[in-house]
Amino acid sequence: MVVPDESQVDLPFRLVAAMSPARTAEGGLAASEPLAVLLLGPTGSGKTALSLELGERFGGEIVSCDSVAVYRGMDLGTAKPTQAERARLPHHLIDVADPDQPYTAGEYSRQARVALREIADRGRLPIVTGGTGLYLRALTEGLFAGPERQEGLRQRLHRSGQKHGSAWLHRLLARLDPASAARIHSNDAHKLIRAIEVCLAARKPLSQVLARDPLRGFRLQRIGLNPPRQTLPPREGLYDRLNRRAGAIFAAGLVDETRSLLDRFGPVKALDSLGYRQAMMVLSGKESLSNAIAAAQQGHRNYAKRQMTWFRREPKVYWIAGFGDEPETLRMAADLVQSNL
Numbered sequence: 001m002v003v004p005d006e007s008q009v010d011l012p013f014r015l016v017a018a019m020s021p022a023r024t025a026e027g028g029l030a031a032s033e034p035l036a037v038l039l040l041g042p043t044g045s046g047k048t049a050l051s052l053e054l055g056e057r058f059g060g061e062i063v064s065c066d067s068v069a070v071y072r073g074m075d076l077g078t079a080k081p082t083q084a085e086r087a088r089l090p091h092h093l094i095d096v097a098d099p100d101q102p103y104t105a106g107e108y109s110r111q112a113r114v115a116l117r118e119i120a121d122r123g124r125l126p127i128v129t130g131g132t133g134l135y136l137r138a139l140t141e142g143l144f145a146g147p148e149r150q151e152g153l154r155q156r157l158h159r160s161g162q163k164h165g166s167a168w169l170h171r172l173l174a175r176l177d178p179a180s181a182a183r184i185h186s187n188d189a190h191k192l193i194r195a196i197e198v199c200l201a202a203r204k205p206l207s208q209v210l211a212r213d214p215l216r217g218f219r220l221q222r223i224g225l226n227p228p229r230q231t232l233p234p235r236e237g238l239y240d241r242l243n244r245r246a247g248a249i250f251a252a253g254l255v256d257e258t259r260s261l262l263d264r265f266g267p268v269k270a271l272d273s274l275g276y277r278q279a280m281m282v283l284s285g286k287e288s289l290s291n292a293i294a295a296a297q298q299g300h301r302n303y304a305k306r307q308m309t310w311f312r313r314e315p316k317v318y319w320i321a322g323f324g325d326e327p328e329t330l331r332m333a334a335d336l337v338q339s340n341l
Helices: 011-020 047-058 081-088 105-121 133-141 151-164 166-176 178-184 189-202 238-251 252-263 276-284 289-311 325-340
Strands: 034-040 058-065 125-129 219-225 317-320
Touching: 034 133, 047 058, 047 081, 047 125, 047 219, 047 325, 058 105, 058 317, 105 125, 105 133, 125 238, 133 289, 151 166, 151 189, 166 178, 166 189, 178 189, 189 325, 238 252, 238 289, 252 276, 276 289, 317 325
Parallel strands: 034 125, 034 219, 058 125, 219 317
Antiparallel strands: none
């Protein structure tokens, strides 16, 4: 009997999944471990809509994966789920910090892992959804266990970088850790300062300090949304949605929300995020409202491109070429989840 190569056999993914043993994120057999669904995709692709439908169908709870949605009061610019949407299902990791509080990918990873475990212990399905690739990677792969932040050293490096330029920081890192300097761009002052900080605090190169702690105890099912960016009528493309959404956010009062946040917290780093940055330009008189909206629209389109570049590096993603609020997308995603439960 000749056994055919599986790559040459056209089998539905539900059949293949049903006949295959469940595996952990690390590849080991783990049929008894709970499932966690990870919804990936660019901003505006409909992840929220899909997460709610899947959550209601399969008894799920939503774990947000958005680096700005963690901040209280930053509602319009982040396109957080509305109060009505949050009333449909429990949501986690939204509104957990004030904009002037430091919140890192490491803190997100710790809190999100606790949330996943508590959701699973209740017999519910964790559904992680959001567009911050670094936070998702911190959750699934962990971050290196480097030394704590050295604020004094960090400030001195920041001042030196402002005085001499990021190229100077890059040359300093090249002396301390050539391997890290080779992978960090000479213009990325933030990463350069952190790498130098780790080298000096740990007294060894960052490349030798790196050590990750991958998420364990879950079977991960990644589902990616990849809707068309530009289409001809009558179908709407991703860029059309992003343009309309940016305009709607400003019309809903983004400038006023930004003014309120600025009055309360000052010019904190969180207000440099997309949308708020353009609203700040309006408040400072440096841009007209129409120009700020156009800049935000362009910024969202560029951000969507960067997100897809990042997410394409994620392993074992089941990609769906559609928006999350389309019936066919929901059917395909629901079939995939059902096959893995």
